[in-house]
Amino acid sequence: MKRLLAAALCVLALAPSAVAAPGLLLGVDDDSAKWYGHTASLLSIYDTLGLDAVRVTLDWSPGRSFPVGAERTELQRVANASRRLRVVIAVTGPATAPPLDAASRASFCGYVANVLERYPAIHDVAVWTEPNSSVFWQPQKGAAAGYEALLATCWDTLHAVQPSVNVIATSAPHTNPGRWYADLGKAYRSSLRAARIFDTVGHNAYPNDSGEAPGARHKHGQIDEGDLGRLLGVLHKALDGTGQPVPGQGGVTVWYLEDGFQTSGAAPLYTGIEIDRRPVSEERQASQLRAAVELAYCQPAVGGFFNFELRDEPSLAGWQSGLLRPDWSPKPAFEAYAAAVRAVREGSIACGKP
Numbered sequence: 001m002k003r004l005l006a007a008a009l010c011v012l013a014l015a016p017s018a019v020a021a022p023g024l025l026l027g028v029d030d031d032s033a034k035w036y037g038h039t040a041s042l043l044s045i046y047d048t049l050g051l052d053a054v055r056v057t058l059d060w061s062p063g064r065s066f067p068v069g070a071e072r073t074e075l076q077r078v079a080n081a082s083r084r085l086r087v088v089i090a091v092t093g094p095a096t097a098p099p100l101d102a103a104s105r106a107s108f109c110g111y112v113a114n115v116l117e118r119y120p121a122i123h124d125v126a127v128w129t130e131p132n133s134s135v136f137w138q139p140q141k142g143a144a145a146g147y148e149a150l151l152a153t154c155w156d157t158l159h160a161v162q163p164s165v166n167v168i169a170t171s172a173p174h175t176n177p178g179r180w181y182a183d184l185g186k187a188y189r190s191s192l193r194a195a196r197i198f199d200t201v202g203h204n205a206y207p208n209d210s211g212e213a214p215g216a217r218h219k220h221g222q223i224d225e226g227d228l229g230r231l232l233g234v235l236h237k238a239l240d241g242t243g244q245p246v247p248g249q250g251g252v253t254v255w256y257l258e259d260g261f262q263t264s265g266a267a268p269l270y271t272g273i274e275i276d277r278r279p280v281s282e283e284r285q286a287s288q289l290r291a292a293v294e295l296a297y298c299q300p301a302v303g304g305f306f307n308f309e310l311r312d313e314p315s316l317a318g319w320q321s322g323l324l325r326p327d328w329s330p331k332p333a334f335e336a337y338a339a340a341v342r343a344v345r346e347g348s349i350a351c352g353k354p
Helices: 002-012 039-049 070-081 102-118 143-161 177-191 225-239 282-298 332-346
Strands: 025-029 053-059 086-092 124-127 166-171 200-203 253-259 302-308
Touching: 025 086, 025 253, 025 332, 039 070, 039 332, 053 070, 053 302, 070 086, 086 102, 102 124, 102 143, 124 143, 143 166, 143 177, 166 177, 166 253, 177 225, 200 225, 225 253, 225 282, 253 282, 282 302, 282 332
Parallel strands: 025 053, 025 302, 053 086, 086 124, 124 166, 166 200, 200 253, 253 302
Antiparallel strands: none
16 A cells, blocks of 8 residues: 555656546546545646546346445545546446346346446446457347346336436447448347437447557458447447437437556566467557547547556456556656647647548
8 A cells, every 4th residue: 555655656757637527528537536545646646647537347247136244344445535636437237147037137236227327426427338349248048138138127226216316338449340230130129129228338449459549441341440430330220210329419429348458577576478469569559549548538429438448457368457666666658648738738739531
């Protein structure tokens, strides 16, 4: 904890506090908010970056109605953070036991509703994580229809508890999200539902590899940040004429709920063998991240960007796309992200033709 305190003081000296403009919510994906008891030190790092939001994960187990034990302590820390900045909770469960029937859907959505009732400062909920990937939802056959039903149940349940709640649908970039949203639209139309099932599209927008430009376009399968036009086209085709607005309509936007560029690391801060196909230097990560934020700012119907993550994992088998090294020292990306936040706030980013 002393190291975290020292790191907080160090990064506080790097940049003044800033708040991003309403047009683009800027945040990080960081479960540190639930792990570290000294919330003030962590919040000082968020403040230095000028962040609007932090996304944290919560784990649901079938039949559970509220976090228990250590999870309850973690949730209280998250709630403490929600008094200072916007907290997005991403609630997911076991990949082998997603909510596939009415009872399990009611259980899952009831769990989330109980969290919102207990902590009314939390208004943003991502329903599951990347359900179009077998890593998080099995089996994939019929998954889009199952997820549509889960979204519908949660939208009704959560809006009954908190009318201002933001229900976020999520998707992975490299497991054919275009087909996924087409199938989700078919399920929605077949249900004859007139109400919404989501308020925000939370699409994870990782590039093919960390060296790929954020604006790179792809013809088939994957949909990354540079493929926004394809994503919007698919959503229009799937949902136009229904009760579900698409991004750009009815206050619905796309949030890049996860994005990041991995750096290479060396001992003693990092251990193991690098598994990323093309990690970049810390300097290149900084420029990639700045370019990704600027692109998101200029894209129509995009309302949020979250860097995955705040701090690198020490194992090279994990993720090194953070703004801080494992010892909490700032990487060049830290100041680059803070500068991007300031540019968004000031409206100083020049957008060319889309």
